[in-house]
Amino acid sequence: MRWNIERITFYSHDGRRRDIVLTPGSVNIITGASGTGKSALIRAIDYCLGSKDCDLPEHVKIHASAVAVLWTNGEANLLTARIIPPSGQATSTRMFVAFGAEISLPDRVEDLPGSCNLATARVEIQRAFGIGDVTQDVSKGRSKPERISIRHITPYLFLSKSVIDSETILFHGMDNKEKAEGIIGSMPYFLGAMDEESIDTEKRLKQLRKALESELARMSSRDAELDVLKQRALSLLGEAAQCGIAPTAAQDSNLDSLLNDLNLVAQWSPSATPLQDDSALTGLYDAKAAALSEIAELRRQRRIVAETVQYASGFSDTVSRQLRKVAIVETLNPSSMHETCPVCLQHTTAAPEMLTLIRQSAEKLKKERTVTSHQRPRLEGQIEALNQEIEALTGQLRSIDNQISSLISAADDSKRLADNTQRAVRVVGRVSYFLEAFKQRSHEPNKRLSEIEAEISDLEANYDPEYKELRLRTAESEISRSATDIIKPLPTEPPCTGAEIQFLSKKPDIVLVQPSTKRIVRFGSIGSDQNYLAIHLALIFAIQRFLKETAAPVPGVVVVDQVSRPYFPSDDETDEINLDQESEDEDTRALKRHFDFLFSEVAREQDLQIVVLEHAYFAEDPRYTSSTKYRWTKASGEKLIPRDWPIVEANKSRSR
Numbered sequence: 001m002r003w004n005i006e007r008i009t010f011y012s013h014d015g016r017r018r019d020i021v022l023t024p025g026s027v028n029i030i031t032g033a034s035g036t037g038k039s040a041l042i043r044a045i046d047y048c049l050g051s052k053d054c055d056l057p058e059h060v061k062i063h064a065s066a067v068a069v070l071w072t073n074g075e076a077n078l079l080t081a082r083i084i085p086p087s088g089q090a091t092s093t094r095m096f097v098a099f100g101a102e103i104s105l106p107d108r109v110e111d112l113p114g115s116c117n118l119a120t121a122r123v124e125i126q127r128a129f130g131i132g133d134v135t136q137d138v139s140k141g142r143s144k145p146e147r148i149s150i151r152h153i154t155p156y157l158f159l160s161k162s163v164i165d166s167e168t169i170l171f172h173g174m175d176n177k178e179k180a181e182g183i184i185g186s187m188p189y190f191l192g193a194m195d196e197e198s199i200d201t202e203k204r205l206k207q208l209r210k211a212l213e214s215e216l217a218r219m220s221s222r223d224a225e226l227d228v229l230k231q232r233a234l235s236l237l238g239e240a241a242q243c244g245i246a247p248t249a250a251q252d253s254n255l256d257s258l259l260n261d262l263n264l265v266a267q268w269s270p271s272a273t274p275l276q277d278d279s280a281l282t283g284l285y286d287a288k289a290a291a292l293s294e295i296a297e298l299r300r301q302r303r304i305v306a307e308t309v310q311y312a313s314g315f316s317d318t319v320s321r322q323l324r325k326v327a328i329v330e331t332l333n334p335s336s337m338h339e340t341c342p343v344c345l346q347h348t349t350a351a352p353e354m355l356t357l358i359r360q361s362a363e364k365l366k367k368e369r370t371v372t373s374h375q376r377p378r379l380e381g382q383i384e385a386l387n388q389e390i391e392a393l394t395g396q397l398r399s400i401d402n403q404i405s406s407l408i409s410a411a412d413d414s415k416r417l418a419d420n421t422q423r424a425v426r427v428v429g430r431v432s433y434f435l436e437a438f439k440q441r442s443h444e445p446n447k448r449l450s451e452i453e454a455e456i457s458d459l460e461a462n463y464d465p466e467y468k469e470l471r472l473r474t475a476e477s478e479i480s481r482s483a484t485d486i487i488k489p490l491p492t493e494p495p496c497t498g499a500e501i502q503f504l505s506k507k508p509d510i511v512l513v514q515p516s517t518k519r520i521v522r523f524g525s526i527g528s529d530q531n532y533l534a535i536h537l538a539l540i541f542a543i544q545r546f547l548k549e550t551a552a553p554v555p556g557v558v559v560v561d562q563v564s565r566p567y568f569p570s571d572d573e574t575d576e577i578n579l580d581q582e583s584e585d586e587d588t589r590a591l592k593r594h595f596d597f598l599f600s601e602v603a604r605e606q607d608l609q610i611v612v613l614e615h616a617y618f619a620e621d622p623r624y625t626s627s628t629k630y631r632w633t634k635a636s637g638e639k640l641i642p643r644d645w646p647i648v649e650a651n652k653s654r655s656r
Helices: 040-048 058-063 118-129 179-188 196-243 255-266 279-331 351-440 446-462 465-487 529-549 586-607 622-627
Strands: 004-012 017-021 027-032 065-071 077-083 096-100 116-117 500-504 509-513 520-522 557-561 578-579 609-614 617-619 628-632
Touching: 004 096, 004 609, 040 065, 040 077, 040 557, 040 609, 058 065, 058 622, 077 118, 096 118, 116 465, 118 557, 179 465, 179 529, 196 255, 196 351, 196 446, 196 465, 255 351, 279 351, 465 529, 465 609, 500 529, 520 557, 529 557, 529 586, 586 609, 586 617, 586 622, 617 622, 622 628
Parallel strands: 027 609, 027 628, 557 609, 578 617
Antiparallel strands: 004 017, 004 065, 065 077, 077 096, 096 116, 500 509, 509 520
């Protein structure tokens, strides 16, 4: 027997409890006025199946402290209970889960067995229902896969008031984008297209294919990296060749050859560089300075002597000119010059004295010229001697300069050798770093690649990716056929009447195929609340039939919130609607056909439990009256939560 609900229990704050007792394998009807708490039963069951939030009505939150659902499969019971959060608090993570043959509901919240947190409770309920530890496919928009959980079975259990005649929502929970992704992703599992083993295989294949793609990309990147490394190796060997510590590498050399050459470079060590003695160079510079100083002094002396020679030559010329001027005195007779000047022939008494003085001056000039004539060769000889000394010192200076140039050249060679050694040391350092970095990289991915390819090959040999699609198409086909059979006796209008239902699980979606024209009618274009009611009923019970046939881990329970909604719309003031034979009209007859189907479906499936929350009440239908568990009418004043239950203030915390 599939799991059914035996009872739903609410606990008050003062130790009382309210039991909603249901009959497994049958139709259970709860009728009554609006606002009596009928719709809260779906939310209570959902809350005890580990929903994220507590959507119970405010009236329930302030009067009840906990809610419990007792499930049975004929052999064992499963208790799922949960603390109700106070008003203003979104939810409670405290739950109670107990499984066994003798499990029953205690009278007090404090005695509920199996206290645990929300996550643990979900796992325990899943285990009891038979849901495996599997991960669904990653839906579009999801960043990571989600585990299939108890939260994914609710679309097959509830036809809530927002769904039952909706023209946009196909399943309970599909109006929430996040929930919808989980429902769609888990559907192949519940429809039997995949089991735990195939899901694990598919998941592993996806992981391996992703790893294979990554490995291939890494190999492609590795090839590009190796090319960069080769160019770097060539560049380092080129630098080493410039330093003279490696031969020039050929551009077409392979990387292994280049690495061998670089390893040889890394083993190079510098030889000792001879030290340069600067004392000899200092002495030469001192000798050069002394020679330059001495040459400068000789040149000064030569300049003085030359100036003297030049002065003497000028003096000699002057004396000669003066002598020529006074040479006339040699021709004059002093005796004839007593009173007459020999030059101007004028009368003078001083002529003889003047002639004497002139002759004396001429004699002195002759002596001076003689002296000058004797000194000039000596001075010229002195200049020649100075020139010889200067030339000798100049030769010595050239020798000193040559020695200095030689020592400087040697020093430059030594410096170049030292600089080249330092450069070579730096190159060797970079080569060593390059080789060390190269060793730390993994350049042999072929082994990992072959392992991945081998595992993919083994898994693909035992897993056909098309098998999932085939099974899913088969499930869709069987559900579509059942839904088409179910909808035939239900009241519908064109284009639904006589049409074939096609269920598409991937969206999920429903389309109608016209029998004669084969024209496709989309779900949103079907029209008529009556049609949408019939389609939702046909689909959920067709799925329930399939779930039973495939022994899917989903309870055989369907909770329907107001089948009469399209025929007798209600508001908050609507009381129970009594329908009898005298007041029977077209809508009543149509509604009755829906209930005829529900009763026949329970009889057909036997372990299927249907819970109907209704306004309508067929007082003269014995099947209906015997299946009605509770009537919460305005006249009776009965409700889901008794009126005399105490209220807990919104800001009062609960210690339980």
